[in-house]
Amino acid sequence: MREVAASFENPVMLYSIGKDSSVMLHLAMKAFYPGKPPFPLMHVDTTWKFREMISFRDQTAARLGLKLIVHVNQDGVARGINPFDSGSALHTQVMKTEALKQALDLYGFDAAFGGARRDEEKSRAKERIFSFRTAAHAWDPKNQRPELWRTYNTRVNKGESIRVFPLSNWTELDIWQYVMVENIPIVPLYFAKVRPVVERDGTLIMVDDDRMKLRDGEVVENKLVRFRTLGCYPLTGAIESDAATLEAIVAEMLTARTSERQGRLIDSDEKASMERKKKEGYF
Amino acid sequence: MGTANLREFLAAQEKKSLLRFLTCGSVDDGKSTLIGRLLYDSKLLFEDHLAALKKDSKQHGTTGGDIDFALLVDGLEAEREQGITIDVAYRFFTTDKRKFIVADTPGHEQYTRNMATGASNSELAVILIDARKGVLVQTRRHAAICSLLGIRHVVLAVNKIDLMEFRQDVFDAIVADFKRFAEPLGFTSLVPIPISARFGDNVIARSDNTPWYDGVALLEHLETVDVDTALADQPFRLPVQWVNRPNLDFRGFSGTIAAGRVRVGDRIAVPKTGSVSAVARIVTMDGDLGEAVAGQAVTLTLADEVDISRGDVLAAAEARPDVSDQFAAHLIWMSEEPLLPGRPYLLKLGTNLVPAQVTDLKYKVDVNTLEHLAAKTMRLNEIGICNLSLSARIAFDPYCDGRDMGGFILIDRFSNATVAAGMIDFGLRRATNVHWQALDVNRDARAALKHQKPVVLWFTGLSGSGKSTIANIVEKRLHTEGRHTYILDGDNVRHGLNRDLGFTDADRVENIRRVAETAKLFVDAGLIVLVSFISPFKSERRMARELVGEGEFVEVFVDTPLEVCMARDVKGLYAKAKAGKIKNFTGIDSPYEAPEHPELTLTTAAGDPERQAERVLGFLRQGGYVA
Numbered sequence: 001m002r003e004v005a006a007s008f009e010n011p012v013m014l015y016s017i018g019k020d021s022s023v024m025l026h027l028a029m030k031a032f033y034p035g036k037p038p039f040p041l042m043h044v045d046t047t048w049k050f051r052e053m054i055s056f057r058d059q060t061a062a063r064l065g066l067k068l069i070v071h072v073n074q075d076g077v078a079r080g081i082n083p084f085d086s087g088s089a090l091h092t093q094v095m096k097t098e099a100l101k102q103a104l105d106l107y108g109f110d111a112a113f114g115g116a117r118r119d120e121e122k123s124r125a126k127e128r129i130f131s132f133r134t135a136a137h138a139w140d141p142k143n144q145r146p147e148l149w150r151t152y153n154t155r156v157n158k159g160e161s162i163r164v165f166p167l168s169n170w171t172e173l174d175i176w177q178y179v180m181v182e183n184i185p186i187v188p189l190y191f192a193k194v195r196p197v198v199e200r201d202g203t204l205i206m207v208d209d210d211r212m213k214l215r216d217g218e219v220v221e222n223k224l225v226r227f228r229t230l231g232c233y234p235l236t237g238a239i240e241s242d243a244a245t246l247e248a249i250v251a252e253m254l255t256a257r258t259s260e261r262q263g264r265l266i267d268s269d270e271k272a273s274m275e276r277k278k279k280e281g282y283f
Numbered sequence: 284m285g286t287a288n289l290r291e292f293l294a295a296q297e298k299k300s301l302l303r304f305l306t307c308g309s310v311d312d313g314k315s316t317l318i319g320r321l322l323y324d325s326k327l328l329f330e331d332h333l334a335a336l337k338k339d340s341k342q343h344g345t346t347g348g349d350i351d352f353a354l355l356v357d358g359l360e361a362e363r364e365q366g367i368t369i370d371v372a373y374r375f376f377t378t379d380k381r382k383f384i385v386a387d388t389p390g391h392e393q394y395t396r397n398m399a400t401g402a403s404n405s406e407l408a409v410i411l412i413d414a415r416k417g418v419l420v421q422t423r424r425h426a427a428i429c430s431l432l433g434i435r436h437v438v439l440a441v442n443k444i445d446l447m448e449f450r451q452d453v454f455d456a457i458v459a460d461f462k463r464f465a466e467p468l469g470f471t472s473l474v475p476i477p478i479s480a481r482f483g484d485n486v487i488a489r490s491d492n493t494p495w496y497d498g499v500a501l502l503e504h505l506e507t508v509d510v511d512t513a514l515a516d517q518p519f520r521l522p523v524q525w526v527n528r529p530n531l532d533f534r535g536f537s538g539t540i541a542a543g544r545v546r547v548g549d550r551i552a553v554p555k556t557g558s559v560s561a562v563a564r565i566v567t568m569d570g571d572l573g574e575a576v577a578g579q580a581v582t583l584t585l586a587d588e589v590d591i592s593r594g595d596v597l598a599a600a601e602a603r604p605d606v607s608d609q610f611a612a613h614l615i616w617m618s619e620e621p622l623l624p625g626r627p628y629l630l631k632l633g634t635n636l637v638p639a640q641v642t643d644l645k646y647k648v649d650v651n652t653l654e655h656l657a658a659k660t661m662r663l664n665e666i667g668i669c670n671l672s673l674s675a676r677i678a679f680d681p682y683c684d685g686r687d688m689g690g691f692i693l694i695d696r697f698s699n700a701t702v703a704a705g706m707i708d709f710g711l712r713r714a715t716n717v718h719w720q721a722l723d724v725n726r727d728a729r730a731a732l733k734h735q736k737p738v739v740l741w742f743t744g745l746s747g748s749g750k751s752t753i754a755n756i757v758e759k760r761l762h763t764e765g766r767h768t769y770i771l772d773g774d775n776v777r778h779g780l781n782r783d784l785g786f787t788d789a790d791r792v793e794n795i796r797r798v799a800e801t802a803k804l805f806v807d808a809g810l811i812v813l814v815s816f817i818s819p820f821k822s823e824r825r826m827a828r829e830l831v832g833e834g835e836f837v838e839v840f841v842d843t844p845l846e847v848c849m850a851r852d853v854k855g856l857y858a859k860a861k862a863g864k865i866k867n868f869t870g871i872d873s874p875y876e877a878p879e880h881p882e883l884t885l886t887t888a889a890g891d892p893e894r895q896a897e898r899v900l901g902f903l904r905q906g907g908y909v910a
Contacts, residue, residue, distance in 0.1 A: 035529035
């Protein structure tokens with residue numbers, strides 16, 4: 001992180017409000033202590049995030065005294081893009097991928113931190129820690145810079161940028177252990193609580209606001225659930241769980257037999273979908 | 284699991300050591316299959332991953348409907364179609380004994396640079412060989428690269444042994460073949476294991492199919508092999524990444540400790556400038572530490588105001604790294620565009636980024652035979668030995684002492700691509716060419732212009748006796764009087780003019796000869812020259828006196844007792860010499876011959892350096908050197 005701050009003119013930390021982002025932000029606070037991280041946080045808001053995520057985001061920025069940029073793809077909003085009617089693929093494309101590109105161009109950021117980990121998904125396993133993007137934000141997996149030792153090539157030409165993944169070598173278990181040991185605040189949605197959910201396509205979707213229209217035969221039930229991963233609420237499946245403390249979550253993790261992204265509807269859209277999204281500029 | 288058990292479990296997790304290893308081998312040797320097998324058999328696959336794998340195996344699989352473990356690891360679409368691994372993939376798994384990060388690296392020749400990338404962060408390599416094919420060109424190349432990048436532990440996994448009816452003679456022949464080749468590569472441990480990645484023989488547990496094999500299974504070896512390089516016991520090194528200045532009252536230097544340990548109060552040096560200070564605080568967000576070791580990211584504050592910026596290294600004052608702008612190094616070329624000696628590249632070592640060029644490509648290494656080949660250029664995936672010249676001096680240690688202080692990359696200045704990985708072998712000290720120029724204005728004319736008589740003040744005495752300190756004060760005084768002076772300092776001259784010289788007797792003589800010649804040139808220029816050299820031998824000083832000429836040579840003996848010098852030990856050299864780390868050190872294992880008739884003797888009894896300097900100035904006035 002200090003490497004990035006020292007080598008780039010205009011870095012930014014992409015803050016997605018999830019547990020990985022929380023850990024990444026915590027590391028940044030440590031890296032520059034007693035100073036503050038010399039870059040702003042940026043959240044690409046699809047307008048469909050859980051309300052609790054948004055309030056947590058604002059509290060966190062205020063508590064740490066950091067500058068927070070919130071970017072929404074207004075064009076997408078105007079076109080009425082939403083996860084229910086547009087489908088998850090188009091929604092993600094417009095409100096996340098396009099929105100991120102817009103924001104990076106708008107502010108001219110030449111380096112962006114992200115909380116992605118190599119253990120999440122197959123194509124992520126091959127991503128560099130310093131991952132080069134062309135001026136069009138594209139990722140070329142066949143033309144990645146070799147990364148030797150801890151020596152990172154931070155050189156970019158004007159318009160080009162680098163995505164930096166400080167948590168590349170962390171696993172999901174590492175994240176939770178660290179959250180626990182360091183006592184890092186996280187969004188309450190990770191903890192089990194009785195929440196209103198609907199079962200749809202085999203997944204439990206939380207009814208977070210009245211934009212969610214029920215289909216025929218669907219009933220809102222109050223269940224004891226929590227989330228392993230957080231995204232747009234209509235696209236993020238909850239799991240039934242009574243893990244209401246960090247200890248309970250880690251214990252549950254240790255016996256888990258499914259990966260965390262299983263709850264993410266966007267990954268199963270089509271095969272190799274993550275790789276394709278990244279070539280197009282998804283984080 | 285109860286809370287108490289969980290805490291215990293987490294504590295155990297934290298204590299587990301981490302082994303980073305890479306798998307390498309030729310195309311189709313079964314690397315990805317082996318990793319898939321390790322993940323599968325150690326029950327580390329999630330159900331959704333497994334379900335996808337079963338589905339994929341039917342579609343793309345090459346195993347006739349059985350689970351094809353390679354599909355689990357080969358993540359990119361292009362790889363699945365071509366059936367090869369084209370990039371480094373990192374996998375994570377944990378057993379009861381250890382945590383592992385596996386770098387699955389490409390077998391295809393075109394991607395050898397990616398293998399080097401995987402090797403640069405690994406402590407152990409699993410080199411796969413197809414039992415049907417034996418040792419191939421690629422196998423040798425990979426073994427050579429592993430060795431070059433400092434991997435000292437190798438597992439030779441002879442895979443697909445099932446296809447050779449689990450025959451011992453096949454295994455033995457391959458192992459013998461490999462060992463013949465690998466002997467000069469200097470691996471500390473080389474463990475051959477016959478395996479079948481597809482069926483799991485000798486991967487997790489010993490197999491009944493190879494009763495003749497009496498070694499351990501692969502996973503057991505990985506769990507128990509000792510790869511500790513004891514980085515924490517080496518001299519302290521902290522490459523400064525970031526100068527932390529949140530306000531005017533705080534100035535800290537942040538970075539990750541590359542080697543050694545540091546405690547509050549430790550004396551540290553900045554090798555590039557020679558500044559020395561002491562550690563005042565070790566600052567972290569969780570409170571100050573009393574001690575920090577290699578691998579920890581910390582912020583240090585120092586007792587003194589020292590000029591330090593990103594790119595500097597904070598090092599143990601008593602064991603400093605080399606500082607040079609030229610060194611010999613191994614290079615692995617990683618670009619489609621060939622190396623051009625003389626072309627300026629950017630070199631990044633630690634937090635230093637400086638322009639550099641290859642001045643002399645000595646030879647390439649044929650990775651099949653390890654033979655040296657003459658070369659004018661280097662192409663993709665070739666390994667060469669060359670000299671590099673940098674536009675600025677940097678602090679470094681040889682690569683064999685540590686990867687962080689000895690490994691570097693070369694970056695193309697236009698495309699910004701990483702074109703090579705380099706490993707420093709040693710710093711170079713080469714002579715500069717000095718050409719004589721005939722001049723018309725003579726010495727007397729120049730001296731008259733300055734109202735002074737040119738002279739050499741030759742300060743001799745033990746290391747730490749105070750020669751340089753006194754000479755400095757003398758020069759400052761003369762300068763404020765408007766005299767034209769110059770100091771030739773022993774240490775400084777050895778960084779430039781005499782950097783090709785060591786400390787053998789022959790080199791010491793040459794050292795003095797050159798300094799005396801230089802002093803003579805300055806006398807010719809009409810200057811008052813202050814030479815500050817240990818110059819322990821009478822014969823050397825005599826030689827200098829004769830070269831410069833009587834009347835223009837003033838020998839100043841700084842007579843400080845050895846015990847006092849050792850107690851001071853400003854540069855930590857006596858400690859090193861006593862530990863046997865420096866040979867031929869004056870006063871320890873090399874004699875100092877005191878002058879018999881010096882023009883001037885300064886003893887500590889004469890007072891502090893100021894008073895001693897005053898005596899020298901008095902001598903100059905009396906002798907009419909200055910009016």
